[in-house]
Amino acid sequence: MKNKTLLPILSVLTLLLAGCSGVMDSKQTAKQYYMLAPWSGAAAASSAAQGAALTMKVSAVPGLDTDRVQALSSDARLNHYANARWPDHLPEVLTSVVKRSLAASGLFSEVTEGTHASGDGWLLKLEVQQFYGIQNASGNTSAVRIEMTGSIECKDNRGSFTLSDSNSVAEERLSAIVSAHQKGLDEVTRQLLDQISKTCP
Numbered sequence: 001m002k003n004k005t006l007l008p009i010l011s012v013l014t015l016l017l018a019g020c021s022g023v024m025d026s027k028q029t030a031k032q033y034y035m036l037a038p039w040s041g042a043a044a045a046s047s048a049a050q051g052a053a054l055t056m057k058v059s060a061v062p063g064l065d066t067d068r069v070q071a072l073s074s075d076a077r078l079n080h081y082a083n084a085r086w087p088d089h090l091p092e093v094l095t096s097v098v099k100r101s102l103a104a105s106g107l108f109s110e111v112t113e114g115t116h117a118s119g120d121g122w123l124l125k126l127e128v129q130q131f132y133g134i135q136n137a138s139g140n141t142s143a144v145r146i147e148m149t150g151s152i153e154c155k156d157n158r159g160s161f162t163l164s165d166s167n168s169v170a171e172e173r174l175s176a177i178v179s180a181h182q183k184g185l186d187e188v189t190r191q192l193l194d195q196i197s198k199t200c201p
Contacts, residue, residue: 029082029083030083031083031084031085032083032084032085032174033085033086033087034069034084034085034086034087034174034178035087036086036093036094036097036178036181036182036185037097037182038097038098038100038101038104038189039101039104039185039186039189039190040186041186041190042101042102042104042105042189042193051108051109052107052108052109052120052121052122052154052200053108053109053110053111053112053117053118053119053120053121053122054102054107054108054110054111054112054117054121054122054123054124055111055112055113055114055115055116055117055118055121055122055123055124056095056098056099056102056111056112056113056114056123056124056125056126057095057113057114057115057123057124057125057126058091058094058095058098058126058127058128059091059125059126059127059128060090060091060127060128060131061127061128061129063078064090064128064129064130064131064132065089065090065091066080066089066090067085067086067087067088067089067090067093068080068081068084068085068086069081069084069085069086069133069174069177069178069181070131070132070133071132071133071134071135071141072130072132072133072134072135072145073135073139074135074136074137078132079135081133081174081177084174084178090128090131091128094126094128094131094185095113097185098126098189098192099111099112099113101189101193102124102192102193105193107193107196107197108122117153120155122152122153122154122155122200123152123153123154124150124151124152124196125150125151125152126148126149126150126192127148127149127150128147128148129147129148129149130145130146130147130164131145131146131147131181132144132145133145133169133177133180134166140172141169141172141177142168142169143166143167143168143169143180144166144167144169144177144180144181144183144184145164145165145166145184146163146164146165146166146181146184146185146187146188147162147163147164147165148162148163148164148188148192149161149162149163150162150163150192150195152195152196152199152200154196154199154200155200157199157200158199159195159198159199159200161191161195161199163188163191163192163195164188164191165183165184165187165188165191166184167180167183167184168180
């Protein structure tokens with residue numbers, strides 16, 4: 001009698017375990033994380049303003065505050081590249097990268113993150129307005145576009161500016177798309193240092 005009672009129970013358990021193993025052995029592609037690096041040319045920048053302490057804040061327009069590597073389609077839809085991720089949400093990633101670029105420039109005694117400058121320190125604010133691949137009607141990425149608006153306050157001087165760059169993508173590969181993002185970020189960082197030097201002599 002015991003065997004007859006146990007058989008249905010064992011059958012149900014076997015089916016449940018088989019179902020669970022299917023979930024655990026998912027064939028889904030793992031997420032791929034891509035790093036952006038500080039601008040290697042930052043150390044060659046002018047040292048006219050050396051010694052100032054800089055506080056910086058990076059934000060993003062709605063839709064861009066995400067860890068996904070994104071694209072804008074020809075009909076204005078925000079898409080994302082499957083399984084491609086930045087290591088954190090975009091404002092946090094760019095805060096880290098730009099902060100390290102500025103620190104390496106030799107322009108500042110220190111670079112910190114925040115919303116208010118202390119003492120005689122300078123305050124830099126950046127807003128990311130474009131940071132994505134540009135897709136044509138076929139869904140292929142033709143270019144990567146980066147744009148940021150910003151403002152700098154230094155003693156009695158204040159300035160606002162727009163930083164932008166666009167780079168073509170030769171082939172539909174994530175490595176090529178991320179490389180175009182890196183190239184654009186490098187150029188935007190160069191523009192940023194120029195703007196700071198002009199506004200805060």
